Amino acid sequence: MTDVLVVGAGILGRSVAYALARAEPDVRVVLSGRRGPGASQAAGAMLGVLGEVTAGSLDTRHGELRTAMAVEAAALWPAWRAEVHASTATPVRDGYGTGTYVLLNAASGRLDEQALGAMRRTASRFRLPLEDIDPAEVPAHRPLDNDRALRAVFLPEEGFLDARRWLDALDSALAALPNVRRAGSGRLRAAGAAYELTTRGGRFRAPRAVVAAGAWTSGLLAGIDPELPVLPVVAAEGTAVTVRPPEPAPPVVLRTPNRAYACGLHAVPQADGGWYLGASAAPSQEPGAAPTAGALRFLLDAAVGQLHHGLATARVDRVHHGNRPVGLDGHPLLGSAGLPGLWVASGTHRDGLHASPLIARELAAEILHGRPSTWLAPWRPDRAPIADRSSAAAIEEATAHHAALAAESRTRPPLTGDWPGLLTDAYRQLMEQVYARMPEGYVLPPELAPLGYEQGPALAKLVQTHLDRRAARPAP
Numbered sequence: 001m002t003d004v005l006v007v008g009a010g011i012l013g014r015s016v017a018y019a020l021a022r023a024e025p026d027v028r029v030v031l032s033g034r035r036g037p038g039a040s041q042a043a044g045a046m047l048g049v050l051g052e053v054t055a056g057s058l059d060t061r062h063g064e065l066r067t068a069m070a071v072e073a074a075a076l077w078p079a080w081r082a083e084v085h086a087s088t089a090t091p092v093r094d095g096y097g098t099g100t101y102v103l104l105n106a107a108s109g110r111l112d113e114q115a116l117g118a119m120r121r122t123a124s125r126f127r128l129p130l131e132d133i134d135p136a137e138v139p140a141h142r143p144l145d146n147d148r149a150l151r152a153v154f155l156p157e158e159g160f161l162d163a164r165r166w167l168d169a170l171d172s173a174l175a176a177l178p179n180v181r182r183a184g185s186g187r188l189r190a191a192g193a194a195y196e197l198t199t200r201g202g203r204f205r206a207p208r209a210v211v212a213a214g215a216w217t218s219g220l221l222a223g224i225d226p227e228l229p230v231l232p233v234v235a236a237e238g239t240a241v242t243v244r245p246p247e248p249a250p251p252v253v254l255r256t257p258n259r260a261y262a263c264g265l266h267a268v269p270q271a272d273g274g275w276y277l278g279a280s281a282a283p284s285q286e287p288g289a290a291p292t293a294g295a296l297r298f299l300l301d302a303a304v305g306q307l308h309h310g311l312a313t314a315r316v317d318r319v320h321h322g323n324r325p326v327g328l329d330g331h332p333l334l335g336s337a338g339l340p341g342l343w344v345a346s347g348t349h350r351d352g353l354h355a356s357p358l359i360a361r362e363l364a365a366e367i368l369h370g371r372p373s374t375w376l377a378p379w380r381p382d383r384a385p386i387a388d389r390s391s392a393a394a395i396e397e398a399t400a401h402h403a404a405l406a407a408e409s410r411t412r413p414p415l416t417g418d419w420p421g422l423l424t425d426a427y428r429q430l431m432e433q434v435y436a437r438m439p440e441g442y443v444l445p446p447e448l449a450p451l452g453y454e455q456g457p458a459l460a461k462l463v464q465t466h467l468d469r470r471a472a473r474p475a476p
Helices: 011-023 061-087 111-126 163-175 214-224 293-306 309-313 352-369 391-408 419-436 446-454 456-472
Strands: 004-007 029-032 097-105 131-133 149-160 180-183 186-191 194-199 202-206 208-211 233-244 253-255 266-269 275-278 282-284 315-327 333-336 342-346
Touching (some): 004 186, 011 342, 061 111, 061 163, 111 391, 275 293, 342 352, 391 446
Antiparallel strands (some): 233 282, 253 266
């Protein structure tokens, strides 16, 4: 018998297991999972607040809560990182640094300008530094002339690190804790008043379990109770590459604002001197196993044009592919799953690594001491889908992101009539049709809009099934 099972060995699973075992040396923790196409192995990773802000970030209550969480998590990182490194059995160079340049170029729509305005408002509200800078002064920024930045800002406190090295640091810290046991992936099920995990290496039972399995969360929860009314988690496939740049990578991040319902283009220096270039985004109901040629082509073309044309001769060290977990309403699932002793930490999309110190701390306090977390309370996993924006507003945002994708992809409509406007109108009509097919009360988040027209009937069925389960077994 153990005390807590943590299922999912990505950043969140490792972090929660570490926080639990570190806080209570007498608590026995089993961490289950395996390496695979999850989000953690493929992350950049940027520890950003302002760089992640979009025009809609502060327009809704839950958008404001997410931003406030990001600010809180950023404040925790220095002490969290120092504690993990102090616990490691062997030193790990994690590539940590600070400093992010945000580039505004013409390879997008008006979204970039709106995002910059939102960054300024957020910086003022939370008293975070943001500096205007001449694009010519941005280090290692050598774009093609027709992609050059016309404006740029510097975010001196935005952090970054090498995600794969950070996973190594967490592994080393966990290995040094005598009350943590690692296990391979397995099947989790309810066993009376406890939970039982069956793996190739053995069977483990505990009164408490945490499912932190990223884009695979919904499938694992179905094994416990197929009628459990937990909000479904879908995947956002992402592709990135690490290259050996033609000149030493500067110890700062270069990025564009979030655009095309994704995380924008970014270059993150790695611990070994490489440059991580990311990232594509392709929403899907099921995790994908490998990158597509189209995603790689788009990413490399954007990096060569918008960041550094010398990357055309860079050597590709590694292709990354992962599946970001996204709650069906676009928000994370954090906290009690509605069954005694069962918690969920998933659906964080792009925020999981950055928010991991905060999520691990708060979840560990809830599990060990029954201390409710005000930070996690809004993201209860068995909630109804959050819908604090209207369908009309979501349609307009999704339309703007699709138009930005067309601009970044170099779409060149005929210059007769109002083809650019007609193209935007066509996107809007498509989005109106998609949103009209969704169940009443559900507003499809713009970042998942492609699911609506690529897998519309299946998506509508998934939403309706969740709503029916909640109606049959209301959350406490």
